[in-house]
Amino acid sequence: MLDAKxxxxxxxxxxxxxxxxxxxxxxxxxxxxxxKRREIIRKAEQLKNKRNTVSxxxxxxxxxxxxxxxxxxxxxxxxxxxxxMDEEARETEEQLNNILLTLPNLPHESVPVGKDDSDNEExxxxxxxxxxxxxxxxxxxxxxxxxxxxFGTAAKVTGARFTFYKGLGTRLExxxxxxMMDLHSMKHGYTEIFPPFMVNRRSMIGTxxxxxxxxxxxxxxxxxxxxxxxxxxxxxxxxxxxxxDGAQLPIRYCxxxxxxRSEAGAAGRDTRGxxxxxxxxxxxxxxxxKPETSYDELESxxxxxxxxxxxxxxxxRVVNLCSGDLGxxxxxxxxxxxxxxxxxxxxxxxxxxxxxxxxxxxxxxxxRDGAKGKPQYVHTLNGSxxxxxxxxxxxxxxxxxxxxxxxxxxxxxxxxxxxxxxxx
RNA sequence: GGAGAGAUGUCCGAGUGGUUUAUGGAGCUGGUCUUGAAAACCAGUGACGCCGCAAGGUGCCGGGGGUUCGAAUCCCUCUCUCUCCGCCA
Numbered sequence: 001m002l003d004a005k006x007x008x009x010x011x012x013x014x015x016x017x018x019x020x021x022x023x024x025x026x027x028x029x030x031x032x033x034x035x036k037r038r039e040i041i042r043k044a045e046q047l048k049n050k051r052n053t054v055s056x057x058x059x060x061x062x063x064x065x066x067x068x069x070x071x072x073x074x075x076x077x078x079x080x081x082x083x084x085m086d087e088e089a090r091e092t093e094e095q096l097n098n099i100l101l102t103l104p105n106l107p108h109e110s111v112p113v114g115k116d117d118s119d120n121e122e123x124x125x126x127x128x129x130x131x132x133x134x135x136x137x138x139x140x141x142x143x144x145x146x147x148x149x150x151f152g153t154a155a156k157v158t159g160a161r162f163t164f165y166k167g168l169g170t171r172l173e174x175x176x177x178x179x180m181m182d183l184h185s186m187k188h189g190y191t192e193i194f195p196p197f198m199v200n201r202r203s204m205i206g207t208x209x210x211x212x213x214x215x216x217x218x219x220x221x222x223x224x225x226x227x228x229x230x231x232x233x234x235x236x237x238x239x240x241x242x243x244x245d246g247a248q249l250p251i252r253y254c255x256x257x258x259x260x261r262s263e264a265g266a267a268g269r270d271t272r273g274x275x276x277x278x279x280x281x282x283x284x285x286x287x288x289x290k291p292e293t294s295y296d297e298l299e300s301x302x303x304x305x306x307x308x309x310x311x312x313x314x315x316x317r318v319v320n321l322c323s324g325d326l327g328x329x330x331x332x333x334x335x336x337x338x339x340x341x342x343x344x345x346x347x348x349x350x351x352x353x354x355x356x357x358x359x360x361x362x363x364x365x366x367x368r369d370g371a372k373g374k375p376q377y378v379h380t381l382n383g384s385x386x387x388x389x390x391x392x393x394x395x396x397x398x399x400x401x402x403x404x405x406x407x408x409x410x411x412x413x414x415x416x417x418x419x420x421x422x423x424x
Numbered sequence: 425g426g427a428g429a430g431a432u433g434u435c436c437g438a439g440u441g442g443u444u445u446a447u448g449g450a451g452c453u454g455g456u457c458u459u460g461a462a463a464a465c466c467a468g469u470g471a472c473g474c475c476g477c478a479a480g481g482u483g484c485c486g487g488g489g490g491u492u493c494g495a496a497u498c499c500c501u502c503u504c505u506c507u508c509c510g511c512c513a
Contacts, residue, residue, distance in 0.1 A: 038474095038475065041474070042476080044482085045474090045476095046482095051493075052445075054493075055493060058493060059443080060443090073493085079492085079493065243472085375472080
């Protein structure tokens with residue numbers, strides 16, 4: 001969330017930043033509540049001071065066997081006043097917090113201003129869109145023809161937007177996330193994490209999914225648990241309510257998890273294939289860094305994610321999301337988009353973001369330099385490294401052959417038990 | 425799921441209504457001593473949040489609520505940890 005002190009000090013800057021994201025907010029209400037809260041606290045604390053000193057006075061007088069009835073009667077009223085003021089302060093604070101929790105992050109100055117994804121800025125390309133001397137098939141057809149993907153059975157057993165992987169399809173899926181975890185942990189120096197796939201509500205608020213996007217999440221009925229939409233949630237919240245030692249930063253984690261998304265509002269979009277599922281696998285990169293390094297760390301995080309696609313030989317491009325397309329918590333985001341022949345365009349396969357102190361403030365994650373340093377908020381970053389299901393789709397489509405078989409990228413063959421091709 | 429025990433400052437560990445507005449130790453910082461270090465001794469140091477320009481004030485003893493003029497201390501409730509029993513991949 002945004003810093004209340006900053007909003008108080010420079011509301012114009014906040015209005016301007018949010019306007020770039022097409023977010024209109026009424027800061028006047030916030031500002032008046034903020035003033036009200038401080039006023040109540042000032043008065044309540046004066047009374048508390050009185051209560052503390054008089055309580056000691058009462059203790060003294062009782063010891064000396066002096067009469068205390070009059071002061072106690074007076075203090076009863078003071079105590080009542082304190083109680084009602086505390087209550088009013090608490091309510092005001094809650095209102096303030098509710099506003100703060102629904103305000104998105106401010107875009108970084110290097111983010112292009114724009115309305116929607118058509119205003120995103122292409123940063124670079126790697127490889128060239130795959131050319132075919134025959135009519136290429138979509139991955140859902142390839143997968144079903146090869147007997148490695150089964151959407152119909154999943155629809156019966158569970159419902160729409162779920163998939164059974166079978167045989168070498170299963171092996172391809174698990175080869176991919178094992179390869180990705182190896183790459184990030186061994187080559188890029190991230191610490192491997194295997195997180196819980198459910199988290200409590202507090203964690204969902206910490207990273208920004210809640211309270212605003214309740215309809216996007218799956219909640220486990222009768223509990224306080226949510227299925228994670230990304231490993232970002234459990235991994236970032238590992239350090240929630242902690243003060244980290246500055247000497248340990250940057251902390252870098254890579255985590256494999258299944259991800260669960262309700263895809264509310266996506267009806268009719270990407271209904272075929274692996275692109276938009278309620279459950280998918282992903283390897284996620286998460287960093288905790290000092291503020292002054294976070295934009296360099298975003299570049300290297302993006303490079304680490306790109307490395308996956310390079311090693312697999314998949315053509316992609318990097319896009320700097322414009323202000324209007326930015327996610328709720330992000331100050332800046334690079335999307336990696338892989339070439340998908342069936343779509344005849346680049347499709348998002350990774351999203352790498354710097355959240356600055358937005359999540360750290362929500363989740364209360366700080367660091368301290370030296371023993372006497374003042375605790376300050378870390379910057380958090382994360383990025384997919386990368387979405388596994390979409391990688392399977394990209395491999396099937398980009399590596400397909402005229403006879404309907406699919407070549408396995410060389411880098412993956414050791415993980416596939418030496419298999420170099422999937423055919424009927 | 426049942427029974428019991430526990431949660432106090434960086435750590436260990438006292439404290440069961442009013443000079444505890446948290447005892448004591450360890451640690452940390454500085455000093456004395458020493459060629460240097462260790463040890464010993466002396467002094468200092470107590471998280472974190474909020475209000476305030478500041479001085480200072482205020483809150484905080486797992487979380488929340490209550491009783492009281494006054495709560496780490498009493499009551500209710502929740503969470504987590506440990507031990508035992510049951511069940512279980």
